Amino acid sequence: MNRFVESWRLMLGGKPYKPAPEQMTEAARELHAFKRTPEQKRLRIAAIHEEFEGEYKGSYKxxxxxxxxxxxxxxxxxxxxxxxxxxxxxxxxxxxxxxxxxxxxxxxxxxxxxxxxxxxxxxxxxxxxxxxxxxxxxxxxxxxxxxxxxxxxxxxxxxxxxxxxxxxxxxxxxxxxxxxxxxxxxxxxxxxxxxxxxxxxxxxxxxxxxxxxxxxxxxxxxxxxxxxxxxxxxxxxxxxxxxxxxxxxVGSTSPTHVEYDLAKCLHEGECRRVCMVPHVLEITKKGYAPDTRVAIGADCTRCGMCVDVCPVGALTYKVKGLDKLL
Ligand code: SF4
Ligand code: SF4
Structure with a gap:
């Protein structure tokens, strides 16, 4: 489904869902498949353990x-x-x-x-x-x-x-x-x-x-x-x-949004835990992102709590036309 339509559907109360492979870009399909390989699974779980046992507590920036x-x-x-x-x-x-x-x-x-x-x-x-x-x-x-x-x-x-x-x-x-x-x-x-x-x-x-x-x-x-x-x-x-x-x-076509990077994501869900509107972050679940980079939907308040809490920088502010401004 078109990202704009999907963003409105979610905002109006529609339920998030896991897209079928044919609803994903080829790059996203490949990346999801790569993340499912035994070696990548092991590395991801080790990284999550390290994250929870380590010093990282997120930032308040x-x-x-x-x-x-x-x-x-x-x-x-x-x-x-x-x-x-x-x-x-x-x-x-x-x-x-x-x-x-x-x-x-x-x-x-x-x-x-x-x-x-x-x-x-x-x-x-x-x-x-x-x-x-x-x-x-x-x-x-x-x-x-x-x-x-x-x-x-x-x-x-x-x-x-x-x-x-x-x-x-x-x-x-x-x-x-x-x-x-x-x-x-x-x-x-x-x-x-x-x-x-x-x-x-x-x-x-x-x-x-x-x-x-x-x-x-x-x-x-x-x-x-x-x-x-x-x-x-x-x-x-x-x-x-x-x-x-x-x-x-008003913000559904805004140039200012939070962007999700599938390649960096560990899928442990810290962002969904802090978000006021967690339905917009369903795409961060394993196998849900329809593309390798996805703009978070219109219901997002651009509060930055997910940006602060994500330990691997998979969520960042973006302003369309201005490359990596923040
Ligand atoms: S910026 Fe705030 S509202 Fe938007 S996805 Fe992140 S935590 Fe949720
Ligand atoms: S933050 Fe203020 S304007 Fe936004 S939904 Fe809550 S009460 Fe309404």
């Missing part, structure tokens, strides 16, 4: 960069509002950056559906944001800007600690739920003339809290984080958030 990015971007809104700098006006959902209108794409869609008209400022803001996020990689918004992501990462860390002691369990849901929720909020905005999703979006709630101090919605954010700590790992981002889906669509 991209973690730290992302955390700084989220904090700095959200602080700019806060500082600009409180000290009247007028660099940025507004909050994450809708703002003006040095006079340019910017609008969160999902919020803009909801507003236009609710008002049932094309609002020029909003359309200009959306187009600007669309170009920016297409360039930097769609769901990069999630891991590099979204304030909820930072809290959800802390909740996920706690969830994993509790789960390791048997005090919490990860309940999974059908990922198609996110598409249903997406459609429901679109219909609700159109039918009620009110941007219903914005009242429960933790992204908007947190951004408005940081900038204007409106705290009531924090109770809802607390409920979501409690669910994620005790009941379902990354529940909101994995199964609900329409914003993540919107940016996923």
């Amino acid at each position: 991209w973690h730290y960069r992302r955390w700084i990015s989220i904090i700095v971007i959200n602080l700019i809104f806060v500082v600009s509002y409180h000290y009247d700098v007028q660099l940025v006006e507004g909050a994450l959902t809708a703002s003006r950056f040095v006079g340019f209108h910017m609008a969160d794409l999902n919020a803009a869609l909801q507003v236009m559906l609710a008002y049932k008209e094309l609002l020029i400022n909003l359309a200009i803001g959306s187009a600007t944001v669309l170009i920016v996020w297409w360039l930097v990689g769609g769901r990069a918004f999630c891991s590099w800007v979204c304030p909820y992501h930072l809290l959800a990462e802390a909740a996920e860390w706690l969830h994993l600690k509790l789960a390791a002691r048997g005090w919490a369990k990860d309940h999974t849901f059908d990922r198609r739920l996110r598409v249903v929720i997406y459609v429901v909020f679109i219909v609700l905005a159109f039918a009620t003339g009110y941007t219903v999703f914005e009242t429960i979006s933790p992204v908007g709630i947190l951004s408005r809290f940081l900038v204007y101090g409106t705290w009531l919605g924090l109770v809802w954010v607390g409920v979501l984080l409690t669910i994620e700590i005790f009941y379902s790992r990354r529940f909101w981002c994995r199964y609900i958030c329409p914003i993540g889906l919107t940016y996923g669509m």
Whole structure:
């Protein structure tokens, strides 16, 4: 299947599958066969043992960069509002950056559906944001800007600690739920003339809290984080958030992506263990990659956790047209 179609299929909740040999490139088929030879199997297993017994614990390079990015971007809104700098006006959902209108794409869609008209400022803001996020990689918004992501990462860390002691369990849901929720909020905005999703979006709630101090919605954010700590790992981002889906669509043809190198991979699965959307990394399983180099799909948040954790450098950031930039 075409990689673009497959990337959308996965993003919309389709199940990953192991491709048949005829769905692979010849180079991938040869490499899979080579990796299955007894000598290569022995070397691979020895390398995995060495990895787990050795000093390698992964790096935090991209973690730290992302955390700084989220904090700095959200602080700019806060500082600009409180000290009247007028660099940025507004909050994450809708703002003006040095006079340019910017609008969160999902919020803009909801507003236009609710008002049932094309609002020029909003359309200009959306187009600007669309170009920016297409360039930097769609769901990069999630891991590099979204304030909820930072809290959800802390909740996920706690969830994993509790789960390791048997005090919490990860309940999974059908990922198609996110598409249903997406459609429901679109219909609700159109039918009620009110941007219903914005009242429960933790992204908007947190951004408005940081900038204007409106705290009531924090109770809802607390409920979501409690669910994620005790009941379902990354529940909101994995199964609900329409914003993540919107940016996923935007980034589906983005030049910025994470690239997988089949030749280097040991298939031990460290990357899938840390990833918020592990279905995009199914191709790292033994015998799954359809090509020797594969761009990770549109649902990838470009968070870099897999890049940080992979001991053999099989996952790297790539920007199409710029050779090995990072
Ligand atoms: S899925 Fe939604 S809440 Fe989660 S990081 Fe992305 S925008 Fe933020
Ligand atoms: S594939 Fe890698 S970069 Fe993409 S979301 Fe998963 S861990 Fe992050």
